[in-house]
Amino acid sequence: MFIQIEPTSEIPIYTQLVNQLMELIATGTMKPSDSLPSVRSLASDLGVNMHTVNKAYHELERKNIIQIIPKSGAVVNIIPSTGPNELQIEYIKQMVKPLIAESIVYGMDKDQISSIVNSIITEISEG
Helix, strand or coil: CCCCCCCCCCCCHHHHHHHHHHHHHHCCCCCCCCECCCHHHHHHHHCCCHHHHHHHHHHHHHCCCEEEECCCEEEECCCCCCCCCHHHHHHHHHHHHHHHHHHHHCCCCHHHHHHHHHHHHHHHHCC
């Protein structure tokens, strides 16, 4: 598992960790039921505070992407084959909307935005 943290980034470290773990799951590098490294181990490997890793794990659990099992660790959840529920779809819309608005402010048109989204989907799906 390869995770790279950029300490000087404007993106908080725990958010970088959440995003990279989600990408590892989306690409299939991490599969349902796979165990995540312990908080202590990952914090040590990345050179970050344990509380940062713990916060990232709890954020992933809140999103129902992982399950934290007390005294056992964290595992990747099995995603139901029925797809996302309405709340998950609405959450994604809320998260994407400001990025699309920002893209339009920068002068991008619908085709450019769609092209970027499609290239990201291709990048992730080809892992």
